[in-house]
Amino acid sequence: MNQGGKLLMVVTSAKAMGVHRTGLWLEEFAAPYLLFLQAGFEVVVASPLGGEAPIDPRSVAVGQPAAWQKAAEVLKQTRKLSEVEREVFDAIILPGGHGPMVDLAKDEALAALLQRADVDGWVIGAVCHGPAGLVRAQKEDGTPLVAGRRLTGFTNAEERMVQLEEAVPFLLENRLKELGAHYEHSKPWEAFVVRDGSLVTGQNPQSSEAFAKEVIVAVKENICVEC
Numbered sequence: 001m002n003q004g005g006k007l008l009m010v011v012t013s014a015k016a017m018g019v020h021r022t023g024l025w026l027e028e029f030a031a032p033y034l035l036f037l038q039a040g041f042e043v044v045v046a047s048p049l050g051g052e053a054p055i056d057p058r059s060v061a062v063g064q065p066a067a068w069q070k071a072a073e074v075l076k077q078t079r080k081l082s083e084v085e086r087e088v089f090d091a092i093i094l095p096g097g098h099g100p101m102v103d104l105a106k107d108e109a110l111a112a113l114l115q116r117a118d119v120d121g122w123v124i125g126a127v128c129h130g131p132a133g134l135v136r137a138q139k140e141d142g143t144p145l146v147a148g149r150r151l152t153g154f155t156n157a158e159e160r161m162v163q164l165e166e167a168v169p170f171l172l173e174n175r176l177k178e179l180g181a182h183y184e185h186s187k188p189w190e191a192f193v194v195r196d197g198s199l200v201t202g203q204n205p206q207s208s209e210a211f212a213k214e215v216i217v218a219v220k221e222n223i224c225v226e227c
Contacts, residue, residue: 005041005219008089009033010081010110010133012099013049020167023054025097026064027205028127030071032093032212039216044089048103048110050080056097059205085113090219092117096128096154096205101168104133111136118145118198123222125215127202128154135175147180150196152203158188198222 009032011024036043047053053075092113094100104110114137117124126134131153137145156173159165176183185203186192192203193210200218202211 005039005090005223006088007036007041007043007091007093007219008084008087009043009045009093009095010104011045011047011053011075011078011095012097012103013047013053014099014102015054017098017102017164017169018167020098020164021057022098022102023056024059024075024095024099025128025205026055026059026068026072028095028097028130028208029075030065030068031208032095032127032215033071033074034067035209035212035216039220041090041216041219044084044087045074045078046081046084047078048081048107050078050083052076053078054099056099059097081107081109081113085109088120089117089122090222091123091125091215093215094126094130094133096126096130096132098129098164098168100129100132101170101172104130105135105169107133107136111138114145115140121198121222123198123200123215123218125200125211125218126153127207127211128204129172131176131201132172135179144179144181146176148182149199150182150184150194151176151199151201152184152192152194153201154204155185155188158204161188
């Protein structure tokens with residue numbers, strides 16, 4: 001393993017969800033990305049199609065930290081997921097936005113990579129709608145990757161509040177429960193993070209920084225065990 005920590009952030013390539021323009025939620029990428037760099041980690045950013053990753057326009061607002069826009073520059077040229085799927089990382093991180101509900105939820109290459117990450121003991125992290133990328137993944141025995149694991153993600157209540165309950169391909173909270181996950185949540189728009197061993201999840205955009213900090217702790221613990 002890389003002693004400094006090498007992380008893979010997999011972001012969406014989906015620009016639309018039906019008639020709704022979508023993509024990556026900027027805070028859920030930028031806040032963790034910057035904290036990972038501050039922690040001394042090497043960060044690789046990939047997407048299913050490679051190239052420029054779409055940013056949900058609703059996630060870009062006046063008054064956001066200038067550093068977020070600098071982080072967004074990285075999204076203009078992501079690596080293609082198939083080009084990095086054989087590399088070794090200390091963690092794989094799935095930021096949200098509604099885009100992952102469209103493409104990461106059914107991406108076979110991502111599912112295979114997540115199975116390898118689980119077998120090899122990488123930290124697996126996902127925030128907000130990022131856990132949609134976990135729903136296709138399986139353990140080596142064929143059971144769902146999330147089965148029996150404590151986790152969180154964007155709630156049904158929050159989906160109703162953004163008025164996209166009828167637009168999403170599935171309700172993330174429901175799907176995770178159907179797969180056997182022990183789903184936990186806090187109040188809407190309240191920061192909430194769950195760690196179950198090497199799996200770290202955050203509920204919503206407000207959880208982005210706390211989520212990233214927990215990922216950093218988990219990765220450093222793994223590195224210390226292996227060094």
